[in-house]
Amino acid sequence: MDFNFTEEQEMVRDGLSRMVREQYDWETRRKAIESEAGWRPEVWAQLAELGILGMPFSEDDGGFGGGAIDSMVIMEEFGKGLVVEPFVPTVVCAGGFLKHAGTEAQKEDHLAAIISGERVFAFAYAEPQGRGDYANLTTTAKKDGDAFVLNGHKAVVIGAPWASHLVVTARTSGDQRDAQGISVFIIDKSSDGVVTRDYETVDGRRASEVYFENVAVLPDALIGEEGAALPLIEKVADEAIAALCAEACGAMKVAHAQTVEYSKQRKQFGVPIGKFQVLQHRMVDMYTAYETSVSLTYLATLKLGTDDKERKRTVSAAKVGVGQAARLVGQEAVQIHGGNGVTDEYAIGHYFKRLTIFENEFGNVDHHMKRHVALS
Incomplete structure (x- = not known):
C-alpha cells in the first residue's frame, strides 16, 4: 500500500x-x-x-x-x-x-x-451483558419533566478514575436490545448519584465500575437526537477501534524488535537462540503479522469517512486481522523470551498483556467476524 x-x-x-x-x-x-x-x-x-x-x-x-x-x-x-x-x-x-x-x-x-x-473524559458504554452489542442496554434515562434521571451500571470504563466527565449511553425508550430508543449524555462525574469502583486493569491502565443511582441530567447534556443515537455510537466506536488498531501496531513493532534483540543475546547450546531456524521462522511470522496489521489499520482509517456499511465492514475486518496478529505476536514474544517473558521486570510481558487486552475492546474477534460476514 x-x-x-x-x-x-x-x-x-x-x-x-x-x-x-x-x-x-x-x-x-x-x-x-x-x-x-x-x-x-x-x-x-x-x-x-x-x-x-x-x-x-x-x-x-x-x-x-x-x-x-x-x-x-x-x-x-x-x-x-x-x-x-x-x-x-x-x-x-x-x-x-x-x-x-x-x-x-x-x-x-x-x-x-x-x-x-x-x-478528561471516559466513555461509559459497556455493560456486563452487552458482549460488544452497543444496543444491549439496561442503563435507563427516564424523563422527569424536562430533565432525565439515569439508573444503571457500566462496566470496565477505561480511564474513569482520571476522568472529570463521562460520556454515557442509556436507553430512553424501548426494550433492552432495541436499536431505537438509545441516547448519549455528558455527565459530570462528581454529580450526585454517580458511584465508582476503581481498579487497575491487567495491562496497567485504570478503569472503573460506574453506577448511576437516580442521577439527574439536564436536557443540555444530551448529545444528538434523543432515542436515535445508535448510528452515532457505532461511528465513534469504529473510530476508536481504528485508533486502537494503530496502538496495537506500535506495540507489535516493539514486541517484535525486542524479541529479535533478545534472540541475539540469549544462548543455548553455546550459540544465540536466534541462530535456530525454527525461531527465525517464528520471528518472520511475527513480522508478517505486524506488517499485515499496518495495512489493515491504514485501510480502516481511510474508510472511516465512507458510508456506514463500508466503514463497518472494513473496521471489523481490521479488528479481526489485527486482533489475531496481536495474539500471535504477543504469544510468540513471550515464548521466545522463555521464563523472562512472564516476569514483571521484563517489558515484553507487559506488551503481551496490552496486545491480549486489545482483542476484547469494543468487541472481540468473534464479534467482529460475525459483523463483517453480515455486511459482506
Missing part, C-alpha cells in the same frame, strides 16, 4: 517518538502505573501544550485541522511506549461525539477544555 503522510504528520510522529523514548522509558512507565494515581498528569499537560490533543479536530472546533489519520499516527507512537494516558476515551471518543453531533454550546464548553488538557 502506498501511503504518504504530510510533512506535519511526519513532524508529529518524530516529536512523539522522541518524547516516548526520552520520557516514557520502561522504568519510568512502570513507576507511573504502580503509583497511586496510575498515570502522569504532567504528561497529559505536555501533550496538550504540544498540540497533540487538538490534532484530530478541525480549526472551526479550535483544533489544528487534522482527523483520523492524525489520531492513527499518534496512537501508533503511543503503542510503542505503552502510553496509558486516556487519549482514546477523551479525544477520540468524547471528542468524536462532540464534533459529530454536539451543539455549538457543547463544543464551546467541552472541546476547548479537552484540547487544553483541562478536562
Whole structure:
C-alpha cells in the first residue's frame, strides 16, 4: 500500500517518538502505573501544550485541522511506549461525539477544555451483558419533566478514575436490545448519584465500575437526537477501534524488535537462540503479522469517512486481522523470551498483556467476524 503522510504528520510522529523514548522509558512507565494515581498528569499537560490533543479536530472546533489519520499516527507512537494516558476515551471518543453531533454550546464548553488538557473524559458504554452489542442496554434515562434521571451500571470504563466527565449511553425508550430508543449524555462525574469502583486493569491502565443511582441530567447534556443515537455510537466506536488498531501496531513493532534483540543475546547450546531456524521462522511470522496489521489499520482509517456499511465492514475486518496478529505476536514474544517473558521486570510481558487486552475492546474477534460476514 502506498501511503504518504504530510510533512506535519511526519513532524508529529518524530516529536512523539522522541518524547516516548526520552520520557516514557520502561522504568519510568512502570513507576507511573504502580503509583497511586496510575498515570502522569504532567504528561497529559505536555501533550496538550504540544498540540497533540487538538490534532484530530478541525480549526472551526479550535483544533489544528487534522482527523483520523492524525489520531492513527499518534496512537501508533503511543503503542510503542505503552502510553496509558486516556487519549482514546477523551479525544477520540468524547471528542468524536462532540464534533459529530454536539451543539455549538457543547463544543464551546467541552472541546476547548479537552484540547487544553483541562478536562478528561471516559466513555461509559459497556455493560456486563452487552458482549460488544452497543444496543444491549439496561442503563435507563427516564424523563422527569424536562430533565432525565439515569439508573444503571457500566462496566470496565477505561480511564474513569482520571476522568472529570463521562460520556454515557442509556436507553430512553424501548426494550433492552432495541436499536431505537438509545441516547448519549455528558455527565459530570462528581454529580450526585454517580458511584465508582476503581481498579487497575491487567495491562496497567485504570478503569472503573460506574453506577448511576437516580442521577439527574439536564436536557443540555444530551448529545444528538434523543432515542436515535445508535448510528452515532457505532461511528465513534469504529473510530476508536481504528485508533486502537494503530496502538496495537506500535506495540507489535516493539514486541517484535525486542524479541529479535533478545534472540541475539540469549544462548543455548553455546550459540544465540536466534541462530535456530525454527525461531527465525517464528520471528518472520511475527513480522508478517505486524506488517499485515499496518495495512489493515491504514485501510480502516481511510474508510472511516465512507458510508456506514463500508466503514463497518472494513473496521471489523481490521479488528479481526489485527486482533489475531496481536495474539500471535504477543504469544510468540513471550515464548521466545522463555521464563523472562512472564516476569514483571521484563517489558515484553507487559506488551503481551496490552496486545491480549486489545482483542476484547469494543468487541472481540468473534464479534467482529460475525459483523463483517453480515455486511459482506
